[in-house]
Each structure stands twice: as C-alpha cells, then as structure tokens.
Amino acid sequence: MSDTVTLTIDGREVTVPKEMTILDAAATIGIDIPVICYHPHLTANGLCRVCSVDAGWRVQAAACVTQVADGLKVETRSEDVCRGRKTILELLASTVNLEEAPEILALLEEYGADTERFAGSEKRTAPVYDDNPFYLRDYNQCINCWRCVQVCAEDAQYVFALSYDGRGFHTQIGTFMGDGMMDTTCVFCGQCVGACPTGALKPKRQALLEQGYDPDSIFEQTRRKRRPQNKAE
C-alpha cells in the first residue's frame, strides 16, 4: 500500500502522506484554510469549525482534524463553506470582545462578517480576575479555544489547574470551586498566557505597561516577598 494519497483541493491535485490532515495538505500547495482554535503544537480538537471545508460528504469537515483520502475533492472556499465561516465569525463577534485578537478581526474583515448582526444579544461576560502577580484573566475576551486548559494539562505541563465552569453557551474557563490562581495547583509557568490567542490571558506587566505605569512601579506592584518572610508577618 502506498504511503501517499492524491486528492484535489480547490481544483488542484496534490499528493501528500496519507496521514496528513486536509489543513496541512492544503498548506503544501499554498492554500490557506483559516483556523482559530488550532495551534500546531497542541492537540487539535476541532472546536472553532472555521476550518470547515466541503469534502463532498453529508456535512462539512473540519480540516484540522480530518485526514486526507485518495480521490477526495475538497472545496475550501465554496459558497456554502463561506456561509458557515461567516456565520461562525458573526456568532463569535456577538459573544466575545475580540479587540485584542487581530487574527480573528482580520477574518471578520475577510469574510465580510456583519459584527452587528446579533446586536443586543447576550454576551459571555465575567469579571476580570486579577488574583496573582503574573497574569490577568479577562474571560470577556475568551473564545473557549481550550489552549490554556490543554497546556495546563496533558499537552504540556500536567498541572491541571484549569477546567470549565458551566456548559453550552455559558461555558467558561474555570478553576476548582472558582479559587484564585494562587490557591490552585498553578505553577505560573506562563504557558497558558503564551498560548492564548485573544488577550484573555495577559502578563500583568504588559497590562500595567499598557496602562502607562513605568517599570519601577510595576516591579513594586507585582513583587511578592519570599514565603518564609510572609509567614513571619
């Protein structure tokens, strides 16, 4: 059996290793399928579905988690594909503050998404959590891409400080019983902050710099005395 397969993407034939995803196969011939939740270093979960393409099946296929197959004919920008993509983007824009997510903002523009289409509908809101000296958590900007939960768990750190509150539309990233990060198993490795695509997780230093504080005062605000001294107080 051959280790490669040949398929057609947007009318162009391409031969790739048979275990490749449609997303990667398209990239080999310069076809860029948009993604939001996908990160090349993390387990792909097919959450955002913005990478959905028409592979001639009953429903569209999420390119980031769908393997190529011989003879497959894939359309990455058909009318139906763009209709779904635009609607997902509009739904997202009506739910979450995307101001600090430039890649998603660019997609909104590219697909002609009407960000006011669901004006007045419920947003997913939360207080801004400023509960540790390292980073802020503003889930008003969180799109539930799961990257932070994944790097905190089996995709990297095995710390398991993060999980979820709620279900469905009301799902948010959460901690055990809503504890502040200092009271969780968090080791402040910072990987979640690095993986966050929307600014929902932000280094505290960056946030304070943006607010106009100078580095000296930021150092004063964010330093913690060493634990033994804390105990002595």
Place this chain on the structure above:
Amino acid sequence: MSHPAVDLSLLKPYLENVAHRGRTMLLPALHYAQSLYGWLPREVQVEISHALRVPQADIHGVIEFYTMLYNEPTAKKVIRVCEDSACSLGGCHELMQAIETQLGLRPGETAADGQITYEHVPCLGMCELAPAALNGERPAANLSPDAVPAFLEGRYPEAQGNSYGEPRHLLARVGKVDPTSLNDYRAHGGYIGLTNALQMTPEQVIEMAEKTGIVGRGGAMFPTGRKWRFTRGAPGTPAEKHIVINADESEPGTFKDRYLLEDDPFSVIEAATLAGYAVGAENGWIFVRGEYPRAFHRLTHAVEQARAAGYLGREIMGQPGFHFDIEVRLGAGAYICGEETALFEAIEGKRGFPRIKPPFPTTHGLFYQPTVINNVETMVAVLVAFNLGVEEWLKLGTAQSPGTKLFCLSGNIAKPGLYELPFGLTVREIIEMAGGVPGNKKVQAVLMGGAAGVFIGPDKLDTRLTYEDTRQANIPLGSGVIMVFDETADLRQAMYELARFFAHESCGKCFPCQLGTQRQLELLDHIAHNGGAKPTDKQTLLDVGFTMTETSLCGLGQTAASAIVSAIHLWPELVTAEG
C-alpha cells in the same frame, strides 16, 4: 456561605472500595456522595479527588457539566417539573404555577429549611404522561394543579406507562412480568434466546443478527450486525472489548426505552449478554439517564439477580470460556451523553464532550477500546428476532424495514403512549389508532423523529413509516417520535421550546453549536414572546441553522436546527409576520 461540618467518615468506606478503579468511578462516587450530603461540598470533592486521583479542577468541571450534580447547598429532595414540548402541550405551566404557589419557591430555589429544591427541567422522558414531574426519585404522571399537594407530600400515585400495539414482540413482557423477578422472566420465555445462541458459534450469531436487517433504533440507523462484526474483528482480547447499552434516552418526545428498562430489565441484560457472546466482549455497560432513577434501580437489581443465577460472570450458563458481566451506570442530567462518544467520556469520569470521529467506537470506543454501542430498543430487537426466528421476524414489516418498531405518541392525541407496530403504517393510521386528536380538532403539525427531527404538515400524514419511505420524504424516523400539535397549538412557542432544549443541552465544545443554539433561542424567544419577527430574522435563523447543521462537531449540533428550519420552510409566516 456557612454550612454544618461535613462528616467525611460516611463517605470514606465507599471510596476505599472503589479507589483502585480510579477516574471511571467519578460519576458513581459523586452520586453516592450527593445521596449522603444532598450536594457536593468542597471537602467532599477534595476527598474524592484524593481517592480517585482526579485533579480537583477536573472534578469541578464535571460537576459543572451535569445539571443533577450540585456544588452549592441543595436539598436532598428535588422537585423536577418537565418544561419541554409534550408537557407544555399538556399544561405544565399551570402545574408550575400551582407548585410555586404552594412551595413559595421560584425555579432553582431551595427552601429556607433546606428540605426541598424546586426546578424546571428539560424532558423527563414521560411525554405520554404529560405533564410529568419527579418528586425525588418518584415519577408522577398527568399532574393537574389540584394534585399538587398530594404530589409534594409523596401521596400521588407513582407513574405507570401506557403501551399499546399489535403484535407485541419487544413489549411482549411489558406489564406482564414482575420486573424484579428473574424467575418470572424465565417463566415468560426469558433466556431461551441466549440458550439457543450458545449452541451456535459467535460467527453464526453475527450472521443471524445481520440477517434480521435490524438497524440502529436510536436514530442513526447503522446496521447492527455489521457493527457487531466490525467490533468482533477489531484487534483486542475479549477482556479489552465492550458492549455498551445506550439508555440515555433524553430527547423530547422519546420515551420508548423507559418501558423496556423499567418493565422488562432482564431482556436488556440478556440482549447485552447475547451481544457479548457474538462480539467476543467481556465487559457490559448500561448507561441510564439520570432522570430514570426507577429504571436504574430495577436494572441494578436485575443485574445482581442475573449474576447470582450464573447468567452473568464467568463461564455463563456453563459455557466454557464465555465470560460477561454488566455494570449499570447512572447519568446526571446531560442529553449530550446520548451521543455515543460523549457517553464513553461520562463513563470514564469526564465532562460529556463528544469526541472527533473517526476513529469510530468499533475500534476506539470506551477507554479507547473496541466497543459495540447500541440503543436499548436495538439490542432488545435483536434478541426478539432470535427468539422469534429470523424467518418470522422478516415476515413482519416491509422487505427493507423488517420487524416491529416502538413509536412514541404524545402531544394532542387521545391515547398517548408507546405503540409497538410493524413498519409500514402511515402516520395517519397510527394517529387514528391512538384515538385521533381530542375535541374533533384538526392536526396542524406533527413533530416526527424527536426534537432533532422535522415538522410535517397535514399533507404528509399518508407517509408510510418505513426506512425507505421516510428517507424519500426526508422525514427522519429517528427514535420513533410522533408528537401531534392540533390546530390551536402555538407553533412559535413549540419552536421556542425546542430551541431552549438545545441551548440548554449544547455541551459547549464546538463554536457553531454553543453559540448557534443560544442565538437561535434568543431569536425565537423574541419572535414568540416579545413582539414577533424582525424582517431579518428568517434569514438569520436559516444561516444559523445551516451553519450548525453543516459545521457542528457532533449529531446534537448537526440536528439542533432541524425541526426549526423545517417549520420555517413549511410556515414562513411564523418567523416573518409580526406579533
């Protein structure tokens, strides 16, 4: 928040017993702890976390996912009143008002003395007994506002089903045997099918299952024998393979499996054992929805009896090398766990997020091991076909849809109930069999297949209910739901209620479903209750529906707009006209 100190010594012996099994015991442990304390205080969660070696954050995530698990003070006794489609047609709103007045509680509230919690809940699977409710574990049917005091005091009679139809094969024993007695089951033809099967090779049993023509009766219509064959052929020893019975029946309009689970539990056990023999799998599981406590208790009891009599365990019925046992699991309030991979996640002690497919359960199922997962009715139908003989079975129904099927009739109909009928009758014939629409009213619409199905108008009532006819007419047979709406029913309200159900039950994993179900609900809420439709609403609903259908990760999202979009196509005025 202050509450009395929690006595963990009540919980510890249980945890010591199950600790070695780890995370898969999470839902059972949470259920057990909740039966002790009424809810799940922090120290209880920490104790379970240590015993089962599950991260605390993950336990939190699991409790937050399942609506019947509580991490804030809740009474041991919860009153749950169904708010979904059939119960709404049956008058649940008047019932709710009467209960609220009597209790002085709003939905979601717990009485000051901590003795009672009151909730409005999604479909309880008692649509034929609408309006329905649960008082703790006690189901109540056809509750009128006058009956509220008796219901709340536990004096109201326990709900009993209504089953009809001819010939009765799947329901042969329902209402006729004592569901708590193995001897009675045997006296009514029980374990003849398995005895006969054990005279055959597993390969022959699978061939017979294929010949029955039975396809999945949960709605997906996958050929059952083929599923068994794939799993039998998957790499792995019998100890690494599973038979899972999907008893998480939770879709508004659907209540068929409840009859088999409650009134003939041994047939479900025998059917699973037969599948275990055919497939070469030693591990059986029955996952029952949390809202079916009576079914859970009867099954648990039946499994114990079957095990004691040698019908489960090692060398079953003296057959060398044939080992099979069953564990009954209780869900905790999540329709999504009827999705097969989400059900696996629940058994594994996780949030019920559906997995990406492929890989499929036949090779990567429960614990990522080869698994057959079948709906209750499907599994029992195979056993019935065995007992009857494949020849006789094939004489029932039509050539392409052999056998009988359970149909769930509810809504505006004279004799709602479960009907076992051969394939091939028309919708109209079945409605007439069930006494027609009360009060000489006309049929306005019928919801076919379930909440994830489609509406049809009176012009489609002559559709024959077979797989071939319904496929051609684009009407999903689904789980056999026929919910009738008479000419006075408010279809906007019906659409809103379906949208509310899916928004409540979306797991929150993929974007189109978690966001789309919410927006669909908001739009229909506005249309039904706040001044009618805006000019753009129809197109917006169609775009959201299209996107959920085409791009959602699992079957829930892919069908969450199905009935609503069908209604928009049939009656566009519902979402275009004002007021």
